[in-house]
Amino acid sequence: MELQEPFDIEIENIVYSIFPDEEDAYTIFKDGKEYIQIIKDTESSWLKLSPETGLPLFGMDEEVNAIGQEIQRVIG
Numbered sequence: 001m002e003l004q005e006p007f008d009i010e011i012e013n014i015v016y017s018i019f020p021d022e023e024d025a026y027t028i029f030k031d032g033k034e035y036i037q038i039i040k041d042t043e044s045s046w047l048k049l050s051p052e053t054g055l056p057l058f059g060m061d062e063e064v065n066a067i068g069q070e071i072q073r074v075i076g
Contacts, residue, residue, distance in 0.1 A: 007074060016028050016035070025038070025039040045068075047064065
């Protein structure tokens, strides 16, 4: 699978820059700084990755899910 180009999304007047990593994993920048890394878990669920270990952090995070849903909408 070819890596996609970075793109921006906007949620509630906050602009996030999305940088695709490997399949279904993304590095998110907010306010010009690296913010979080997320990975797709299921069709409707996204997980934040631990900055220390790179492993998924289980638990509901509305912002992470909102970003993931918008990524899914953009990339189709």
